[in-house]
Amino acid sequence: MFKLSLYSVPEHQSKYVEEPRTQLEESISHLRHYCEPYTSWCQEKYSQNKPKIQSLVQWGLDSYEYLQNAPPGFFPRLGVIGFAGVVGLVLARGSKIKKLVYPPGFMGFAASLYYPQQAIVFVQVSGEKLYDWGLRGYIVVEDLWKENFQKVQISSQ
CATH class of the missing domain: 1.20.5 (Single alpha-helices involved in coiled-coils or other helix-helix interfaces)
Known part of the structure; x- marks a missing residue:
């Protein structure tokens, strides 16, 4: 009877031969090398802006949650402050400087009444x-x- 060891490895002489690249592979390689500076620039900009975007998204989620569970009387106050801005915009007809000053001024005045x-x-x-x-x-x-x-x-x- 013939026994084989479980731990022995048969000795074979294997030789890896890399096949030559095709024209398609060469074209893709050339394209990747050509685009590499642009992709690295995009990755750098993405990594720089990712924290800002994440904080903006978190602010939006927090605002949404706050508006879902708003304190009593919040929406009427918000309406009055917004209406004051619209009144300021209506009264500022004709002048660009008035359009920059009146709406925020009226909104600020209305907000100061509610949040002194x-x-x-x-x-x-x-x-x-x-x-x-x-x-x-x-x-x-x-x-x-x-x-x-x-x-x-x-x-x-």
């Missing part, structure tokens, strides 16, 4: 930012004034 604490905080923060911007502008104008008009006075003497 948030309005106070908003005004405080906005006032600080406006003060900072004004101070920066003053410094820039002062520097320009000193640079330009002191040269004129020195050269005229």
